[in-house]
Amino acid sequence: MDPFARVPLGQTGVTVTRLGMGLAPIGGLYSPVGDQTAIGAIDEAWRHGVRFFDTAPLYGAGLSEKRAGRALRGRDGLTLSTKVGRRLVSGAEDAGIWSEHSGAVPVWDFSAEGVRTSHRESLERLGLDRVDLLHLHDPDEHFTEAVTEALPALVQLRREGTIGAVSAGMNQSAMLTEFARTGQFDCFLLAGRYSLLDQSGLADLLPECERRGISVIVGGVYNSGVLADPHAGASFDYRPAPPEVVARAQAMARLCERHEVPLRAAALQFPLGHPAVAGVLVGIRSPEEAADAVAMANVKIPEALWQDLVAAWLLDPEVPVP
Template sequence: MTFSVSKYGFGAAPIGNLFTAVSDAEARAAVDAAYDAGFRLFDTAPHYGLGLSERRLGAALAGRPRDSYTLSTKVGRLLVPSTGDGPVGRDGQGFDVPADLRRVWDFSRDGVRRSLEESLVRLGLDTVDVVLIHDPDDHWEQAVSEAYPALAELRDQGVVKAVGVGMNQAEMLTRFVRETGVDMVMLAGRHTLLDQSGAEELLPLCDERGVSVVAAGVFNSGLLATHDPSGTYDYAPAPEPLLARARRVAAVCERHGVTLPQAALAFPLRHPAVASVVVGARSAAEVTRNAGLVAEPVPEDLWAELAAEGLIA
């Protein structure tokens, strides 16, 4: 089954205070701006801000018609109270939130069902549309033998509409598509202007099997987010060869009247397997900027020149 979603979606990790804290009002304004711009896929996870992202997203969507948007959350990390005495510090996973909870990996049947039940409470919903197995890189056996069957059962019962897997790598996602009946994969950072490894095997297989691909991390954590490439690549300082490659891509874009982030947002949807691009944002201004970028057409000549330069396949 190919799952139908809007071409662009809202990634809710930043409103879980990823790297920098934002207020409840700023988070709500970001979600409102995304909805008003026509983004109808909203993606979150317990991992994002130790549940803060889910709570804020649920509150912001509470007044919207439930059938007007698609909501996805994830399983694989249970949130349990922190142990130990003394003052609680900050979260160690990049989220600016008090570490009064801690994450525990759990891809068991019971763990998956418990995780989803707790997510529904935080979201204030009776159901979500999509549930993704989140980052099972080191947990293949339990994820494929327990987590996936548990989610497939919930799908068969009509509790959720679709199930899938979200990861930062293409290889294991390919195994899931080959060996299970997932409806969707969320591929982060591996189908971008700088890394097209997902297109080698995963995307053609998804196209063949009717599995929807949601592309995330299309800015590779920051390097492609501005027309003058700088910052991080996959959350680490960008190495010089990648910086140079990004600058070459930007120069080609400039010759066609296109900015680098505009091209980065448009590129993944060129593959027929890609149903949607999810973009994280922490403010209404960021959402408005992204919505403006995706509204501008990108000329076909740009892709032809990038291919001729060996910068894309």
């Protein structure tokens, strides 16, 4: 694939590079990053040709947005997305998985006013006058409010030209499929549910989006770690991977080695085989990780590898591949 090709999102004028960078890690996910390393990671991705970046207020309680803004201000050809559904308020509660404290904590808010406020405050943290794409962020327990209040507010922002595309980002496909049927969404961010290990998004969301001309951006291509480095104790779906999942990923890695293809490359490129998938997001926390993602996106993968994965019962023969 050409990881830097620009692909339109749905019927909008918004385009993304096939390879995008997820900026949750630069918010201090699990361990501190610091401003210099975070900005260096974005600079490295940009140097290679990546033009699509995704952040959120949740990530480091504003740190990711602030660092992204410092790195991206004044650049041309940028596509930037952020999220609504959690507003930041002053506080110093336990940050959980976020290791750097920003002086703020997130609170759920899918009200119409909450969406407008969150959008405005994101622009202030970013130091920008616009984001191209706005996602409803993890509305799993807030479906009614998301549909009746947040979604109309996003549609109004799109109508005003304040944003270019309306989306929702989740770790499940069922609710996103319900959102697709409203006819109001341009694209979706599906995390962890269309990967080499988990193709559950193929049962509902992906065919629905293909029928409706809705684009899908796939995140979590490494399933939170096990497809990057399949070892005992690796993470799968944000918790320790069961032994059978590790064994399956290791079997995939062995087949990849026969074809001189890193498992990371196969995992990153696999989702792009589906016609509804516009691009993939890979999380980065350092210049080295940004460079590695670009390298994996550029690996030439022989058709025989996909055939061998099918022959070994590691991939369903009906699943589309690049």
